[in-house]
Amino acid sequence: MSGTTTNFPTQTASERWERAVPVYGFPLVNGFFLGLLALVVIAMVLTGYRELAGLGPVSGMNDAYGWGIWKTFNVMVLTALGSGAFAVGIAAWVFRRKRLHALMRMALLTSFLAYACGLLLLGIDAGRPWNFYWMVFPWKWNMHSPLAEVAICMSIYAMLPLAIENIPPVLERLWYFDSRLRPGVEKIEKRLYSIFPYVIAAAYLLPGMHQSSLGALMLLAGERVHPLWQTPWLSILYLGAACFMSFGCVAGTTMLCCLIWKRGMDMEVLDDAAQITSYLIFGWMGLRLLDILFRGALLTAFHLDRFAGVFWLEMLLVGFGGWLLWQSLKTHQKRQMFLGYVLSSAGGMIYRFSPTTLAFRPNPEALYFPATIEILVSLGFISLGVLGFLIAVKRFAILPAPLHEWHSMANYFRFRRPYIRWTGYFKYGHFGEDEVEEANS
Amino acid sequence: MAITRRELITGVAKVGVPAAVVTTVGASALQTETIPVPSAAVGLLYDATKCIGCKACVAACAEANDTPPDTRGDSLHQAPSDLNEVTRNIIKLYKPEHGSGFSFVKRQCMHCLDPACAAGCPFQALHKDPESGIVGWTPEKCIGCRYCTITCPYHIPRFQWAGFNPRVTKCELRSHRLEKGLKPGCTSVCPTGAVIFGPRPVLLIEAKRRIQESPGKYYQDRVYGENDNGGTQSLYLSAVPFEKLGLPELGMESVPARTLRWQRRFYQYFALPALLYAGLVQVIRKNLKGHEQEAHEHEKQTGLRAQL
Numbered sequence: 229m230s231g232t233t234t235n236f237p238t239q240t241a242s243e244r245w246e247r248a249v250p251v252y253g254f255p256l257v258n259g260f261f262l263g264l265l266a267l268v269v270i271a272m273v274l275t276g277y278r279e280l281a282g283l284g285p286v287s288g289m290n291d292a293y294g295w296g297i298w299k300t301f302n303v304m305v306l307t308a309l310g311s312g313a314f315a316v317g318i319a320a321w322v323f324r325r326k327r328l329h330a331l332m333r334m335a336l337l338t339s340f341l342a343y344a345c346g347l348l349l350l351g352i353d354a355g356r357p358w359n360f361y362w363m364v365f366p367w368k369w370n371m372h373s374p375l376a377e378v379a380i381c382m383s384i385y386a387m388l389p390l391a392i393e394n395i396p397p398v399l400e401r402l403w404y405f406d407s408r409l410r411p412g413v414e415k416i417e418k419r420l421y422s423i424f425p426y427v428i429a430a431a432y433l434l435p436g437m438h439q440s441s442l443g444a445l446m447l448l449a450g451e452r453v454h455p456l457w458q459t460p461w462l463s464i465l466y467l468g469a470a471c472f473m474s475f476g477c478v479a480g481t482t483m484l485c486c487l488i489w490k491r492g493m494d495m496e497v498l499d500d501a502a503q504i505t506s507y508l509i510f511g512w513m514g515l516r517l518l519d520i521l522f523r524g525a526l527l528t529a530f531h532l533d534r535f536a537g538v539f540w541l542e543m544l545l546v547g548f549g550g551w552l553l554w555q556s557l558k559t560h561q562k563r564q565m566f567l568g569y570v571l572s573s574a575g576g577m578i579y580r581f582s583p584t585t586l587a588f589r590p591n592p593e594a595l596y597f598p599a600t601i602e603i604l605v606s607l608g609f610i611s612l613g614v615l616g617f618l619i620a621v622k623r624f625a626i627l628p629a630p631l632h633e634w635h636s637m638a639n640y641f642r643f644r645r646p647y648i649r650w651t652g653y654f655k656y657g658h659f660g661e662d663e664v665e666e667a668n669s
Numbered sequence: 670m671a672i673t674r675r676e677l678i679t680g681v682a683k684v685g686v687p688a689a690v691v692t693t694v695g696a697s698a699l700q701t702e703t704i705p706v707p708s709a710a711v712g713l714l715y716d717a718t719k720c721i722g723c724k725a726c727v728a729a730c731a732e733a734n735d736t737p738p739d740t741r742g743d744s745l746h747q748a749p750s751d752l753n754e755v756t757r758n759i760i761k762l763y764k765p766e767h768g769s770g771f772s773f774v775k776r777q778c779m780h781c782l783d784p785a786c787a788a789g790c791p792f793q794a795l796h797k798d799p800e801s802g803i804v805g806w807t808p809e810k811c812i813g814c815r816y817c818t819i820t821c822p823y824h825i826p827r828f829q830w831a832g833f834n835p836r837v838t839k840c841e842l843r844s845h846r847l848e849k850g851l852k853p854g855c856t857s858v859c860p861t862g863a864v865i866f867g868p869r870p871v872l873l874i875e876a877k878r879r880i881q882e883s884p885g886k887y888y889q890d891r892v893y894g895e896n897d898n899g900g901t902q903s904l905y906l907s908a909v910p911f912e913k914l915g916l917p918e919l920g921m922e923s924v925p926a927r928t929l930r931w932q933r934r935f936y937q938y939f940a941l942p943a944l945l946y947a948g949l950v951q952v953i954r955k956n957l958k959g960h961e962q963e964a965h966e967h968e969k970q971t972g973l974r975a976q977l
Contacts, residue, residue, distance in 0.1 A: 248976055284830025291827055294818035321953050355813020355828065355835040362792040362810060372933050375816045376791035396977055425957055429949035433942060447928035448789050448820040634973065
């Protein structure tokens with residue numbers, strides 16, 4: 229690994245991300261993988277227990293705090309981290325930041341996993357999940373309910389546009405897998421790309437709607453949400469937080485993966501992402517502070533209580549993270565940039581978590597702390613997402629890499645693992661030369 | 670002359686953009702935001718100065734609803750500590766630490782004219798009856814999301830935490846008794862007439878009569894629920910401040926009308942989202958074409974299959 233702290237005044241051509249390449253040469257099953265698997269299995273068993281025993285025995289939820297971390301962390305916070313398909317996608321497709329297309333597959337995958345795991349847990353968190361079938365009848369929806377908006381929009385988004393957007397890497401793998409599949413795959417691809425504008429547009433409209441409605445959820449709670457958080461702008465602030473957090477998640481995860489699996493980092497793309505993220509962060513912080521100022525809630529930030537503490541922690545993390553990102557544009561230090569992403573996303577997570585939990589005051593005596601089972605299930609569903617991520621990046625072309633990675637991968641499989649049939653990604657024509665040969669013969 | 674696609678799109682946009690903006694911004698003009706009182710609104714009038722705290726209504730409520738007595742306190746008496754999954758109605762005591770001015774309070778669903786629970790309920794499991802105005806719960810529609818326990822400003826609906834088939838419990842004025850011509854359980858047993866049942870307008874007149882008869886007796890000479898939170902169908906009279914009894918001062922406007930104004934306007938007839946979608950499709954269609962072209966050029970250069 230070329231050191232993480234060295235300066236990169238100029239971009240070397242060989243580091244340029246040209247192509248998504250599967251992670252090869254690392255075993256899929258290792259200690260970390262098995263640990264995650266164990267957590268998932270534990271969560272599944274506990275989920276079975278929850279379905280029989282009800283929510284009370286397994287969670288710390290009570291009459292005052294009707295929502296626990298399953299909703300407030302796994303859905304509210306993690307889908308914000310998983311809005312990459314929305315935020316990075318809009319930057320790439322609508323605002324034509326072309327280099328960001330290199331990050332799109334990572335964004336789509338992380339989004340899909342975050343949403344899928346969040347929705348699964350949402351189904352477990354619902355007390356009467358069998359009644360979800362009402363979702364099929366639009367005339368039974370309560371169109372003005374933010375929660376209906378969130379539940380319906382999220383399910384449709386994750387199951388249709390987001391899932392469809394994730395199909396190309398799968399088709400690509402089939403294309404390389406066996407040359408006999410190619411005509412069929414190409415036919416499907418052609419059809420897929422013809423509906424893509426409609427799919428992609430839906431994939432930006434729907435998350436825009438439900439990420440803001442997640443904020444609108446707590447509007448109805450009125451004064452029980454601390455004035456530092458309760459504002460008519462809650463929806464916009466939630467959406468804004470999702471934007472910069474998801475940039476942090478996508479770019480940060482990509483950097484982490486490059487570090488772990490020893491890949492070159494394209495500072496041109498990462499700088500682009502860091503620049504957008506820092507703009508988003510400063511814009512968001514400005515809106516948040518102005519809103520607090522104009523509502524006259526600023527004084528409550530100087531009370532000596534937990535709310536002020538949470539507020540300043542959040543502001544400090546987001547602000548410092550944004551500043552680090554801004555600095556990293558000048559210094560080109562990867563470490564600084566990565567830390568900037570981590571801190572700003574952590575601050576954003578605290579923000580998204582607060583209105584429902586940390587800053588929610590149903591009554592003075594009320595307390596909520598998640599029960600052990602609740603935490604284990606929550607962790608299990610996060611592990612499920614990470615597990616899915618590990619499988620996907622090692623089997624599909626997701627992670628961006630310099631061009632030479634593709635060739636060395638092909639060589640690796642040709643010469644060192646010729647017996648692995650199912651990784652036959654590269655069996656046929658990684659250079660595309662087979663078509664030529666077939667045409668000649 | 671045939672209309673080209675471009676002309677069609679720009680034409681639609683020219684009409685659509687102003688139309689969508691008008692429906693969104695001017696929604697208040699199109700749809701009155703005043704809350705209608707149901708035609709046959711029934712309700713309760715609770716006079717805290719008359720209540721002696723005998724809790725007969727608590728037992729009668731449990732009986733009328735066929736719920737088991739909550740004896741979890743001392744496993745002998747029916748003494749629920751608060752509203753819970755078997756208690757729809759409760760008598761509480763407000764007693765300040767220093768001296769006099771104590772008051773009982775009966776807590777049950779307020780049957781708001783614009784209920785926040787029903788405004789948030791995703792599939793209309795909590796639904797306000799358009800005639801009687803009773804806010805009822807339909808088990809077949811409830812997904813158990815517990816949003817009602819968060820939105821209700823009076824903190825009334827309670828979720829059953831144990832069991833695989835949880836229910837939401839709240840006062841429904843025993844609508845099946847009303848159909849038979851009976852009164853709700855609580856009002857049929859009250860020995861002092863502290864809680865009475867009747868049509869909302871009648872109850873309002875009665876409450877105002879009581880205030881007129883003894884001015885200064887009641888807090889602010891005001892009926893809680895006449896206008897509070899947009900108006901409720903359970904009305905309260907009290908000698909101590911309503912806030913002390915757990916009835917927050919919410920203002921004249923209902924909670925959903927106040928907080929969801931822009932949310933509601935944005936989704937009015939789905940006009941603005943539809944417009945946004947159409948615009949996005951146009952932009953992305955154009956950009957996708959360019960992106961595909963670039964990818965294929967790159968494919969020719971490198972000899973590697975394009976990754977879109």
